[in-house]
Each structure stands twice: as structure tokens, then as C-alpha cells.
Amino acid sequence: MKSTNKPTAGKSTSVEQQSQAEPQLPMLMRGPQDPEFDLPKFFLSTKRTKGSSGNRTGKFQKSNALVHNNPQVAMTVMQQKMTNIWLKNAQQTPAVPESEVRWKIPTSEVFGQLEVSTRNHKHLEKIINQMMSIKVRWDVMNEKGIAKNYAVVFPYCKVEQGVITYEIQTEVIKLLNEFESYTNINLKEISKLSKKSSIPLYELASRYLNIGYSRWFEWDKFRDMLVAADNIPNNAKSWALFNARYLMPAVEDVNAQTDILVTIEQRKFNRKITHVRIAVTHNNNKNSLNNVALAGHSPEKFELFSQLIVLGFREKSAQLLMKQYSADEIKLAMEYTKKRLEATNLTKLQFPDRYLSHALKNKLYLEPASFTNGKSLELFAKGWGAVSGRSGAVITEEAWWKPRCIASSAWASG
Template structure:
């Protein structure tokens, strides 16, 4: 059984403050479920992922992608001064042949079966240029089926077989169990069709020397926990599968109650992220959530009123303001009395406040939801210089991201929001003067 992680290991990521933030990309299943014809080192696997992520993040007009050596080293956690080893490993990737999508049924595979992943590589003093295999290029850039691979998680692995098994299992984390694979095929997927792999002709040896070590490393260092399932034919193990569970799937005590589980489901349907919904059931009572959800649903179906572009943001506001159908005194948005005498900088002050709240909101989400939001932000038409790419972005990137997140989460400020904020400023100032 996989061990339980300590509370420290469950700590959430704080964007731009923690040493690492999600650095993820969509890796197509055809590549994940591939079988290299020769052995791949840990560095080979990390380099390949860094190149694939760079390609998915960076448009190319001529089929060539460029990555700076320093960026590549940071992405894979290569902190050695042995640059020659790094370059030699990059050069070796050009000659490794893969058989693709090997666990898919034969009838569902593409016509092509094997090729190199990076057919052309140019190594320069500070950069590396490379091409991606033409049959795979479309799958890499716009994958239909994929797993979200976080380079920061891959940095932690110490063995190539552990990294390969992690990617294989992560592909199935949403359904909690991998497909069954013949153990010899899994061995070759992890180790390549090499002399090293063929030396493990007996399952018992492969299990003791490779599988057990990889499972222990994944459960100790990654964001998932896996458990081996063996299926036998007679007395011999024939196929293997794995139970897969996300690290943070343990539900807090507050959502063990049926009513809280239902509340989370209702909020998720409207568009609230699941990890945020878990926080909201701790912050608001069951009745408050039921009332706000009902109020939001009624407003969404009201054809006489203007269309709500962001239902999740509307629900958040309904919760914070206590809007409810049963309360006749509940404030109705959309009919506020504008304040013509508000200070010219009130909007800017309010935006600064919301950026701070967006930072706090983001820090409360789990890493999967954080990754999803970062990917969504990077997919907007924001300037390439303002995209979140590094673990510690600059001030301009932080400001732009959290400004976007505030708008994405709560929508544009309405007049009643500014009035309410102005009143709080007045009350605060009055209290200071009195004291």
C-alpha cells in the first residue's frame, strides 16, 4: 500500500513565492505510451519533456523550435557545470527511435508505427534548435488526448524508470486506474528494448529491481500515489495495472457530510473550481450556499435581464453579499445608484485590493487548479513577455496575471462594488479619526 504523505508534503503552492510553481504542458498519449528502441537515461527523458513543452508554448513558422541552454537546464533541474554532458545527451536524442502508442489496440493506431521524436537538432553555443517528427507534430501541438505533465514534478525523480512509470500512471489519474498491460511491454516502455531491459527476463527480478523502486519513488516524490495490481494466468503474472490517486484527494472533515458534498457539486456545475468549492463549504453555511446557488440559477434563467458572462463570479458575489431569493431585502445587482463624487483614483485603489485578493485566492487552490488557471491565462492574447513561464516571474508578469485572475474570478467591478468599497474606506477613516 502507498504510504500517506505528511501534512508538509500536502502544502499548497503559492505563486511567485514558493520555490516552484506549476510548469506544465499537455503531453499526448501517443508519446507517453511509447516504447524506445534503446535505453533512455533520466536526463534524456527530462530533456525530451522540456523540448516538447517549449514547442507547445512557442509558435513556429518553419517547423523549428529554439530553446536557450540556460532555460533548458532550469526546466530540468540540471545544476551541474558539466555542459558537455548536457549537450551530448541532447545530441543523442536525435538518434533514438520510438514505437508510438503501444498500449492502444492495433486497429486504433495510426498508420505510422515508429520514428525518431526529434529528427533534426542543431546545437549552438547558447541555444539548441530542433524539429519534431512530422507525424507527431500535430499531436504534440494540439493533442486530443493527453496528460498534464509538470516539469517541476519531473525534476524530483532520480531514475528514468520512475519518471516513465509516473507519466504512464498520471495519464489515468482521472479514472483512478490504468489499463492492463503485459508486464514485458511495460518493462520495455520503462527501460527501452535494450540489453538492460532484456536482462530482466523474470518478472520477479523486474518487480524487485525496477517496479518496487519506481513505485516507492513516485509515492514519495510526486503528486500522485500508485498501487500495483497483478493479474495472473495460472501461477504466472501476465498483466499489470495500477490504482492511481491524486495526492490531495483526501477530503477535509467538513465535506464528509452529505449536504456539503452536494453543495460542492452544485457550485462546480456553475463553474467554481473544485478546490475552491471545498474552501467555500468551510467558509459559508449550507443554507447560505443553497440560497446563493438558487439565486444565481434564477438570475441565469432570467431572460429579461442582461446575460451573465461569468456565472462563477456571480455566485461568488452572491455568497459574499448574502443574496438570496428568500430575503426580500437582499440587494439586487444591476440597479445601484452611482456615486458621481467618487475620487478619481477609487477604481485603481479597488483594483489593487482585488489583485491582493486574487493572490490569496490563488494560494488556496491546489496545484492542479493553479496549473489550469496559468494555462488559461497563457492562452489569452497577452503579450508573450507577460506570460507565466518561469518559477519566479517579474513584477510586471505577477501584476498582469493577478489582474487577469481577479477579473476572471469576480468579473469587472460594478458601480455597487465601488460604492461598497468607498463606504468601507470612509468607515475606516472615521474610526481612525475617532480613535
């Protein structure tokens, strides 16, 4: 076996190049491109401990440049899952001895990671043949370099005696070794997803899990990452169609099946949606969300319920709130609360759920919010759920109203 030199995270490694003749490939199994190149001699995994199952853990450190991608055409769910399985396998196992750009994986392991009961090898081979024509743009947040051009991810694939041999495009191999900026992907969670845009949404949301919010995306750029950048389906060309056919089903799928909870926030200009961003948190109410979906609630109510959970409501509290108030009232109060959360000139809001409940009960959302016009009234600076500046104590209803009632009585009696 060849000696290996593993590069340090985030740094390129220069080693002596080998000049070995490339074995002749059957023309039928060649992809659209099969360039010649030189690569450093390394395989992309951390060493496996004795007895470990390696690929069976489901964990995958996927470079953010690979998460931020635009497929040229809409990929099927199975193609998306297979892409991740192959990339993970390349990151965690050495390349084949005769080539540093090819890897092998048993078909049984692929079926196992897909978590499907069928063993339809003909269907698998059909998907594999399709994989050789998939073109993707990587690192699209950068808007320069490799983000400008499409590349075939897997230019060569072959199935023989129950083993898949596949080749990975050179730029993708380099990105697989980028450990400076990556997202932790759980392929066991991905295996449960079934909607067309669920997997890219799950990956993109996982990217921002520790932050809580993604950046604001122009909605069509967001669509390009979730569906396709060039050959866009007719039912995804407008915001309304994309939202109804792709985005909301994906949000519902991710929230019901995975360990993260996603909601989509919107910005409007002249009543048109211009930008969106992802709000994401850990999903501690997976079972309740699944029950809401199974109970036949509309996607709108499911989205509303998910947003209440993100703001800190418990399952029963969110359901009770949705029974007490109309969807329009909750949306207005939610928008009011989000504006207060974004008011960085005011005391940090520690309990958004309490603040929203207070806004609903007192219909504060019907009044112009002082924190949106630069003023800083005490009601908003130290309202429900806010934190007192020096002590860090939470301001309660009694702490807020009692001093004012005493002051009012003294003024009236005086």
C-alpha cells in the same frame, strides 16, 4: 514573422502550403532521417499573456498517444526529461521563422527546468547528440498506424551561442496538437525523479488519475513502455527481475517525490504474473511516504504502506495496522477487500479502509468470499463500509449486529 493559423482541438487543419527552400544542414548534425514533408502553418501553443513566463510554469498537456510509447532502447533519466522539455517548448512557443518544424530554447532555460545546479555544457551537448539517435513508437495502445514503426523523435539538433535549435519528427508535431485526449504532466514533479522507469510510470499513472485505475496490461507490454521494447536489458527480461530492478524502485520514487500515489496490482495464472494495472490517487501523504522510505523499510513494506494509503487509511492508521498484523495477513485482507470492491452486483463499498480493518480483525479473509461465486449474502452486501441502498447511510458495526442479537434473544426466549 509568418502568419499563424491555430487548429481547433482534435481536428486537422488545412491551409495553404508554403514552398520555401530548406536551409542546408551540416551533415554532422543531421540525424538518421531527414525527410521532406509539408505541414500546416501553426505553432502549437496557447497565447502567452503579457509578462507570463510561459515555459517556467512546468505544466504540459501531453497527448495520450505520446504518453503511450515504446522506446527502442532504454532511455536515461536525463534523456527522458530533455524530451519532455523540448516537446513542451514546441507546444508552447512558435517555431523559428525559417522553418515550421524547428524550435529554439536557451541552454539556461533547459538547465533551469532540469533543476540542476551544474552548468556542464559539454555533458549537455553529449546528451543532445544522443537525442538524435533515439527512436520511439508512438500510440502503442492503438496497435496500428504509427504504432507499428519506430521514428527518430529529434532528427536534427544544434547548440550555438547558448541556444539549442532542434527539429521534431512530423508525426510527433501532429500529436503535440492533439487536445482531444491528453494527460496533464507537471515537469516540476518530473524534475525530482531519479529512477530509470519513474518518468514513464509517472506519466502513465497521471493518465489515469481521474479514473483511479489503468487498464490491465500484459506485464511484458507494460515493461516495454517503462523500459524498452526491443533492446531489453537482461535485468528486465523476467517479471521478477523487472519488478525488483525497475518497477518497485520507480513506484517508491514516484510516491516519495510527486503529488500522486501509485500502487501496482497483479493478476496470476498458474502462479505466474500475467497482467498488471496501476492504481493511482492524489498523494496527500507525501512526507510520510518519504519518511517510510528514508527509515530503511524494505520495498515490500513500502509498497504495502502505499496500498493502505490508496485504500483510504491515514498515515498513523496504516503504520499501526502494520505493527498489529503481519504482512501476509494484511495482503490477504487487502486481496479480500479488493475482490469486494470489484463485486459490481453488490452495494457500493464507501469505506474500503474500514472494511479491510473488519476483515483483519475477524479473519474474514480465511473464509470463501460469497461475492466471488455469484451469491449475495447480506454480510458482504451490507458489511462494514457499505452504503444502504435507499438511504445512503453507512452500515456500522452496531447497526449490523444489534438487530441480529435482539432477534436471537427473542428466538431463544420463545
